[in-house]
Amino acid sequence: MGALTSFLRRPGPRAGVVLPSAADSKVKHRPRIKSGVTLVLFAGLFATPAHAATGEAVNPWVALAYLVSGVFFILALRGLSSPATSRTGNRFGMIGMLIAVVTTLVTHFPMRTETTGPDAMNVVIDGATTLEILAAIAIGAIIGITIARRIAMTAMPELVAAFHSLVGLAAVLVGWAAYLNPGAFGLLVDGEIGAVSKVEMGLGIAIGAITFSGSVIAFAKLSGRMSGSPILLPARHVINLGTLAAIIVLTALFAMAGPSDTMPLIVALTVLAFLIGFLLIIPIGGADMPVVVSMLNSYSGWAAAAMGFTLGNTAMIITGALVGSSGAILSYIMCRAMNRSFISVIAGGFGADDSGAGGGEAKEQRPYKQGSAADAAFMLEQAEKVIIIPGYGMAVAQAQHALREMADMLEEKGVEVKYAIHPVAGRMPGHMNVLLAEAQVPYENVFELEDINSEFAQADVAFIIGANDVVNPAAKTDKSSPIYGMPVFDVDKAKQVFFIKRSMGGVGYAGVDNDVFYMDQTVMLLSDAKKMVEEIVKALD
Amino acid sequence: MDFISILSIFVLACFVGYYVVWSVTPALHTPLMAVTNAVSSVIIVGALIAAAAADVPGAKWLGLLGIVLASVNIFGGFAVTARMLAMYKKKEKK
Numbered sequence: 001m002g003a004l005t006s007f008l009r010r011p012g013p014r015a016g017v018v019l020p021s022a023a024d025s026k027v028k029h030r031p032r033i034k035s036g037v038t039l040v041l042f043a044g045l046f047a048t049p050a051h052a053a054t055g056e057a058v059n060p061w062v063a064l065a066y067l068v069s070g071v072f073f074i075l076a077l078r079g080l081s082s083p084a085t086s087r088t089g090n091r092f093g094m095i096g097m098l099i100a101v102v103t104t105l106v107t108h109f110p111m112r113t114e115t116t117g118p119d120a121m122n123v124v125i126d127g128a129t130t131l132e133i134l135a136a137i138a139i140g141a142i143i144g145i146t147i148a149r150r151i152a153m154t155a156m157p158e159l160v161a162a163f164h165s166l167v168g169l170a171a172v173l174v175g176w177a178a179y180l181n182p183g184a185f186g187l188l189v190d191g192e193i194g195a196v197s198k199v200e201m202g203l204g205i206a207i208g209a210i211t212f213s214g215s216v217i218a219f220a221k222l223s224g225r226m227s228g229s230p231i232l233l234p235a236r237h238v239i240n241l242g243t244l245a246a247i248i249v250l251t252a253l254f255a256m257a258g259p260s261d262t263m264p265l266i267v268a269l270t271v272l273a274f275l276i277g278f279l280l281i282i283p284i285g286g287a288d289m290p291v292v293v294s295m296l297n298s299y300s301g302w303a304a305a306a307m308g309f310t311l312g313n314t315a316m317i318i319t320g321a322l323v324g325s326s327g328a329i330l331s332y333i334m335c336r337a338m339n340r341s342f343i344s345v346i347a348g349g350f351g352a353d354d355s356g357a358g359g360g361e362a363k364e365q366r367p368y369k370q371g372s373a374a375d376a377a378f379m380l381e382q383a384e385k386v387i388i389i390p391g392y393g394m395a396v397a398q399a400q401h402a403l404r405e406m407a408d409m410l411e412e413k414g415v416e417v418k419y420a421i422h423p424v425a426g427r428m429p430g431h432m433n434v435l436l437a438e439a440q441v442p443y444e445n446v447f448e449l450e451d452i453n454s455e456f457a458q459a460d461v462a463f464i465i466g467a468n469d470v471v472n473p474a475a476k477t478d479k480s481s482p483i484y485g486m487p488v489f490d491v492d493k494a495k496q497v498f499f500i501k502r503s504m505g506g507v508g509y510a511g512v513d514n515d516v517f518y519m520d521q522t523v524m525l526l527s528d529a530k531k532m533v534e535e536i537v538k539a540l541d
Numbered sequence: 542m543d544f545i546s547i548l549s550i551f552v553l554a555c556f557v558g559y560y561v562v563w564s565v566t567p568a569l570h571t572p573l574m575a576v577t578n579a580v581s582s583v584i585i586v587g588a589l590i591a592a593a594a595a596d597v598p599g600a601k602w603l604g605l606l607g608i609v610l611a612s613v614n615i616f617g618g619f620a621v622t623a624r625m626l627a628m629y630k631k632k633e634k635k
Binding site for chain 2: 066069070073074076077078080081082083086087089090093094096097100101104105108128132133136137138139140141143144145147148149151153156159160163164166167169170171173174176177178180181183184185196293294297300301303304305307308309310311312313314315316317318319320321322323324325326327329330333421423428429430431433434437438440443446448
């Protein structure tokens with residue numbers, strides 16, 4: 001037991017010492033550099049290394065290590081309940097991962113050196129060497145850390161989508177590896193793969209493949225490599241449901257098929273799953289991307305859980321369940337914030353169906369007031385309370401730093417400045433919060449929709465920058481509007497509204513006109529968001 | 542482990558996940574996605590097993606490729622989460 005506790009404790013202080021960014025590389029490498037010693041040590045400790053993570057003869061210590069790793073992942077998410085504890089949480093996550101990886105290495109690599117021991121029968125001829133494994137990890141680490149350091153905060157949604165696709169593809173690869181070499185995973189029952197294992201494997205591959213191709217499309221749409229507008233195939237619902245049904249039938253057939261007949265079934269299963277992931281995401285428009293990203297997050301978790309079932313690995317099952325529910329809850333929050341059902345988001349086509357009605361109707365040009373940066377600066381200075389509503393346009397224009405500068409100057413002049421963030425602002429949950437954090441806006445000044453909406457009545461100025469649909473009163477009044485029922489900010493209650501927008505031509509992602517433009521107290525500031533805010537800053541000087 | 546014990550762990554973990562995730566502050570939803578992404582790459586365990594014990598040559602390369610992909614995610618995911626969370630820290634001092 002002493003050895004175990006020291007094994008568990010070992011990574012702790014080390015992870016605590018190094019800085020977070022450096023920790024990623026160091027924490028994971030160091031124990032492995034020492035692994036020469038460690039491996040020999042543990043090879044003796046673990047009685048049945050070859051079967052450690054497999055279905056039979058689970059070494060209780062190994063199982064315990066994976067359980068501990070799972071618990072660390074729970075703590076990692078728990079830490080995110082407040083910014084103060086979040087960094088510790090992230091470190092717990094790293095420790096959990098380290099335990100899982102080291103445990104696997106320790107239990108699966110010593111057997112290759114035991115050519116004379118009782119495990120000699122299990123010695124593999126073609127398995128990867130420790131060097132190859134470390135090289136593979138190093139390649140991944142270099143790519144991962146480079147991307148993580150360089151990525152702009154505005155590009156977080158597409159980065160997360162890209163990362164999801166990797167988890168999905170990794171799940172497919174692991175599933176296939178387990179299929180091709182079931183013995184290594186301990187899946188053989190009387191010389192063939194057990195039916196339950198085959199169902200788990202089939203589901204894991206299918207969910208992984210859907211995650212992969214879906215995330216690739218989400219990435220392409222989010223990064224502008226592909227048009228964000230929905231692509232609608234005729235009879236898409238029939239095609240999608242048919243493909244899903246075919247996947248389920250194939251999984252069942254795969255589970256029941258004899259050992260010689262499984263290959264075409266699993267190939268067909270994989271191909272169809274890749275296809276359905278693609279088909280599911282292409283009809284979904286830009287405004288629904290927060291839901292899609294969360295949903296794919298959820299899928300990547302379920303894929304990991306399915307693989308955890310196949311391997312009987314607690315760390316993977318716990319993680320999969322955590323990530324799966326996390327993504328599902330985020331999807332739910334996003335849907336609720338748009339007053340849309342999950343099914344209607346998945347069915348897709350939002351925005352496309354309305355473009356005909358919205359554009360064709362050609363509402364008469366209504367009068368609006370246009371102002372200059374100097375007007376805005378003057379009014380802002382006079383105000384007692386200003387509420388800023390950032391949206392995706394702020395992210396596109398990279399205006400968050402200029403905005404913070406403006407807020408700082410106003411605060412120096414005694415103006416109270418608050419930020420109001422709608423749950424679906426931006427392209428992923430919490431996107432605006434991260435951008436404001438990047439610009440060093442104190443998070444105490446940043447409020448959620450329901451916490452601040454009652455304050456607009458006392459606000460002198462509502463300052464809308466790059467948001468549109470989330471302030472549209474049509475959501476409250478116009479039953480025919482596609483955004484009807486969506487909770488929105490009551491900016492019409494503010495004494496004065498400034499609305500930064502590139503031009504009057506564009507509409508929000510929902511493709512609907514916004515009455516806020518034409519209100520008496522609204523002044524439109526038609527310009528690039530960053531340029532406009534910088535001009536206001538100059539005028540405030 | 543038999544199927545029922547695995548299923549029990551899974552179902553209980555779903556409930557744990559449900560309550561833990563609801564307690565996450567909305568301001569940290571983006572870091573939440575980044576970190577869940579990183580931890581879901583625990584699938585690297587499967588890739589390691591595949592690469593280590595490949596009697597079938599193809600399986601080894603699938604495993605190694607899986608290791609690379611999962612590592613990108615692990616290192617990238619934790620690093621980018623750490624980077625984001627560090628931004629929330631600076632403001633605390635202010």
